Amino acid sequence: MVSEHPFPWLLPASALMVIFGLYPLLYAIWLSLQRKHPVTRKLSFAPSYNWSKLLGDERVWNAMGNTLVYTSVALVLQLVLGMLIALLLDSDRKGYGLLRAMMTLPLVIPPAVTAMMFLLMLNGSFGVLARGIIATGLLPPGFSILGTASTAMAGVLLAEVWQWTPFMVLIMLAGLRSLPKEPFEAAAIDGATATQVFFKLTLPMMSKVIAIAVLIRGIDLFRAFDYVKVMTDSGPGTATETLTSYAGRIYFGNADFPYASTIALLTLIIVIFVSFVFMKVFKVKL
């Protein structure tokens, strides 16, 4: 007999979280307080070394800026497009169910494969998307979108927005479908325009759903890695380097675990802090 006590029920999950989650996290904190000697490769305790290095490292600030741009641009585009497409597809008429099901397909392609897909389509000489843009005259022939510092981020964002807008569409559709009918009928009787209905009724009533979607998407966007790694490898130069990819580059490049850990922890601190504030301000409860 298993007792009424929750302990045995929680034991496996707790063991997993302690061994593979908590222990490495504490290890990361310990690492961030060590200094790796560049020649002897020995670690020595130097609690402020990495953290002060971090504050003075321009590449950290560049990566932070890129991560913020990436997160906010993708979030706004996905939210707006997601809402518009959800409104468009929210119909009970024949065929719309199929369109909604098709809309979910991009979500399950491995992001590393999606990145390859866009790498091919954005290739300046034979990529179908790049050629389409070049044909409109906006870009010169043979232009490399991902190889040019000023446009690389936009190229990476294209893949990101394509893959994850359907996430927003799905959640907004669920939100739209759970709205009560009465206020909308009343508004129709009062002769409200579609725009008024959307801004005065739909949007406020969807605020909880939107907040949850923004929170979940936001924390995933902030860890951006896959598209950047595959499509531009953080380049050209550091034009698309995010916090996660910078930490990865340091790790693989100079094997400076302590400093890479410190940057990774910075990412963690920002995510926890921002999502905590967000949840308090918008009263979101997951």
Added chain:
Amino acid sequence: MEQPRHLRILRDIAAVFVTFMFMFPILWWALTSIKPISAVFDKDRVVFFDFVPTLINYAVTLLGLSRSGIAIDQGIGMGVGGAEAYDSRRAILDSVVVSIGATAATMAVAIFAAYALSRMAFRGRAGYLNWVLGQRFMPPIAILIPLVTIYKDAGLRDSDSLYGGYFGLMMIYALMNLPIALLLMKSFFDDVPKDVDEAAMIDGATRWQSFSKVVLPMVRGGVAASAVLVFIFSWTEFLLSLFLTTSIRTVPVKIQTFVTSTGNEWGFIAALGTAAAIPSFIFILLVQRHLVRGLTLGSLKE
């Protein structure tokens, strides 16, 4: 509110057009996978349908046909990579083993914890839920760097330890998927009224019997939906698999090796990419009904 007919048609056209825009990259990808090399790399025009379809890319990546043999057949000369470089059967096997193992481990761990968190009142319950949720918020990179060292020391990372590689990836995927599986299962358990357990226990069932014989069968659909989502997330994962193992290569990592210094093997990349997406497509269509609940960790229901 009935829309006028012409507006309705306009909306239908817009809906189909937008959906098509989102389908286009997938279609293009599938198309690329059956194109001969010359049609992919045509610098003069974009080749849509005027090419002779070929299954050669699938034969090389999925069946292990020799690449250099094909290169000679197509008159390109000797292939760059070795014969095995594009044979992805091992990678597919690795991905299948890791994803199924990770799904089984995640679900086994999550179901018990979710039941306790749904049914039992105890001190620290809210704190425990926050701990689980905290795992979801944590960027993987934060634990990844120490994990590489930990895995190395434990013999889970290096090339001589195949089972270690499997085990290591399964466990970290289980950790990453635990929040979604646990919170989703909790929301399914919460849907079953507490009276059900109480009635069973009044009839003499133990807590364990009430869980395994009564409540668990009632949430079968939820278990299936959660397992499918965990499988998809494990199947598509890239960062952890890239860093944490050298003994095995999952498909998303394998596909990156087709990018070579002499040029990208787009045909092979597209073939393997298309093949890798198909299981996910089937699975996602099976769990449409619970998708929103799953993606929002149980907090929104459809």
